[in-house]
Amino acid sequence: MGSSRDASEAPKLGDATGIDVGCTSADPPSLIAHRGFAGEQPENTVPTFRSAARSADWIELDCRPTADGVCAVFHDRRLDRCTPLSGVVAETPAESLFSTEVLGGGSIPTLEEALDAIPTHTGVVIDLKGRHGAVPTGADERWEWLEGPLATVADTPHSTLVSTFWEGALEAAERYAPELPTAYLFESGVDRAFEVAERHACAALHPPAELLVGGRTAPDGEERFLARAHERDLAVNVWTVTDHEEAAALAALGVDGIIADRADVLG
Template sequence: MPALIAHRGFAGDHPENTLGAFRAAAGTAAMLELDVRRCGSGEVVVFHDAELGRVTGRRGAVAETPYDVLADCEVLDSGEGVPLLADVFAAVPPSVGVNVELKTVDVAADAAELAAAASHDVVVSSFRPDALRAVAGVADDLPLAHLFLPEADDPIGRARSLGCDYLHPPKAVADADLVEAAHDRGLGVNAWTVKTPAEATRLVAAGVDGLIADHGDVLG
């Protein structure tokens, strides 16, 4: 059975990318998936969007907002502020893995240092090849994952050229042929973003290694 990976802490079940979501998801998921950016005062924060609006109702860019302000924001009526990546590692058991997705290149080196120092099994993923290269330059033993969109050309070749251990395809293109080809090149395959049991069933049949899912019950 594929590993269950909690997308933003099972964003369909809990307020995304919050410590509460990660603590709750750690009870059922093999791994947590989260997004990181650098905030205006330099810290590595866990936040998906470039702008604050959708998640906090406030105006402004994460990259221009200091951490004391982000900590005071409320994320999706959770009663929680925006967490630091270091806080997530401290909050969840080391037995639960963490997939750190780099949203920007400038955060890669600091995120890699935090990941390398953690007791958890960590995979670092990104759509940005330069971000993955930056990680390799800081911590060359951290497993890397190449995220890509459906229209990407030769994602397996790109993943191999970047020294990746994993391919993270969108669920629409994660079929048995892609999985077999990735496995033949030594890549694990974790598909995103799974929302229903029907999607999970198809991807299990395709042979994926992990399901990056919005709900904790997609595998039944």
């Protein structure tokens, strides 16, 4: 279902999985607000989520732990880019973090505050980050801190999808909240992506836009990649789209969701 949905309806990324995140629908792709449309407003803040919900079918937000294991809605490993502070989020106590303003307005919210700001008819994509970076590295990651946040997500009335680059986070989701649908985020390695999705019974794959409409074409072709995913009841939600032309090309291919930095990419 695209962004023209009735506000009273639960958002869908298709119907194949039976849990509102599958695919193969002929509808326009769902519009997913990347960090609350980070190209328009300060990312991952309560005011931004409220604003994005006026036009988005789903809102994507990032979660990572503070020094004391509290879930903060924040993308970067470090505070420097988005706040007046310096340092690593995972080394900063929650008390200091949640009193910090975000450059451009708003403050860093807790997961509960973010969910409360989003209307229940709008879906939520929860992007799980590790302590050491935005994408997996050789650093050891521990995921016990996710038990509480995943319970919070499981209890929310929103339609939800848990996404991550980390297999460890997918394993934590299976352990702590097996009822939650999951998505595997990846940058390259199509065959491995399908293997990970199968291993963890994912509902979706989240490839970069460049894999389908840029210079990094999927090895077996864009349409074959989508067909392969749809044959396995996997939604394909593509990141991060910034303009009309790219969004139109992805919609023509038949992707299920477009994770976008701007609200007008499909309009």
